[in-house]
Amino acid sequence: MLAITSILVGISLRLTLASVFYGNYDQWSWDIVADLIHRGKNVYLYTDRYRYTPLWAYLLALFNKGAFLTGLPLHTWVRGFLTLVDINIAVLLGLIHHQISSSKNWKSSYIYLLNPVAILLTGYHGQFDNLAILPLLLAVYIYSRQRHSPPFLTLWILGTLSLTIKHITTFGVWMFFVYISPTYRRAFLLMACSAAVFLLSLFPCWWDAHFIIMRRILFSQGAHGLYGLGKFLPLPVGKVTFLCLMTLLPVFTKEFLKLPLLKAMEFSFVAFLALTYMIGEQYFILPIIWGSLFHTPWYWIFTVSAALFLVGSPNNIHVPWVPSHWNMVWVTALIWFSTFLIKKASWSPSFSKGKKVP
Secondary structure, three states, X not given: OHHHHHHHHHHHHHHHHHHHOOOOHHHHHHHHHHHHHHOOOOHHHHOOOXXXXXXXXXXXXXXXXXXXXXXXXXXXXXXXXXXXXXXXXXXXXXXXXXXXXXXXXXXXXXXXHHOHXXXXXXXXXXXXXXXXXXHHXXXXXXXXXXXXXXXXXXXXXXXXHHHHHOHHXXXXXXXXXXXXXXOXXXXXXXXXHHHHHHHHOOHHHHHHHHHHHHHHHHOOOOEEOOOOHHHHOOHHHHHHHHHHHHHHHHHHHHHHHOOOHHHHHHHHHHHHHHHOOEEOHHHHHHHHHHHOOOOOHHHHHHHHHHHHHHHHOOOOOOOOOOOOOHHHHHHHHHHHHHHHHOHHHHOOHHHOOOOOOO
C-alpha cells in the first residue's frame, strides 16, 4: 500500500505542475516550434530557440494537434507525455532492481517517481532529457537479461535512438557501447554508425539551413561560466578537458575501476555533471535516473542540493528565499564522482547481499 501511494503521489505531483503552471522559457520555445511545424516552416530558419534534431519538433506538432482537439494547453500535453515517460522509466528501474537484488520489490521505481528533482524537471521545467534516457535504459535492461547472447542490432538501435532524440546522452551511449562490445574497435564502429544516423536525422532540414544547424546543434552548448570547470577555466580549455576526459572515461571505468555495467552507466552521468564546462538545469535528471537503482548516500545529498537549486531557480518554481547556487550542486556532484574512484565506496549496502550486479 505504501508503494502504491508513493507512486500515485509522484505521478500526481507531476501532473499538477504540468496543468497548473505554464512553465518557463523552454515551454515558450515549444509553443513557437509547434506553431512553425504546423505552418510547414523550417524551425532552424525561423527561430534560434531550437537546438535538437527534428524528432522532438514533430512530437511537439503532434501534441499541438492534441491540444487543439481536447482544449488542454500544449504545456499540459508536453509535460503529461513526459510524465508517461517517467512512468516507463520507473517500470524499467523496477525490473532492473529485480535483476540485481534478492528482494522482489519496486523500491527503485518509487524512489525515482518521488524524487523531487525528477518531479520538478518533468512536471515544471518540461525538457525531454528523460525521453532520451528511456531507450538507453531499455537497452541496458535487455543486455542485462541476455548477456550471453546479446541482440547487438537491437541494442545499437536503442542506443542510436537515445542519441538521436537528444545528443546529451552521447557519452552515456559511448559508455554502453564500450561495455557491450568485445573490442574497442567494435565499440567505435557502433558509435560511428550511431553518429551517422544522428546526422541523417537532420537531413530533412539540412539544405535550407545547414550552416545554422551546424552552429546550433553540432556546436551548441549550454550556459558556461556559471558552473564547475566552466567557472574556473577558459571556455576552450574547459571544453577540450571535458571532451577528452569523457571520451576516455569508458576505458578507465572498464579497465581500471572494473565497474559492472549498471554502475558504469551511473558513473558516466555523474561524471558528466562533475566534469562538464556547460550546464542546464535539466541535466540534473541524468544521474538521478541511474542513481535511483543504488540510491547511495551521495545520491541523496545530490538530490537535496539539486532540488533546493530548482526550488529557488527563476527557471523553475522560484521560491525567492531558497538559495539557488550552481556550484552547490557541482560540489556534491564532484564528491559523488570521487566516491566511484574508490571502488567499494560506490556500492549500495542494500545490494551487498543481493545478486551480482550486471
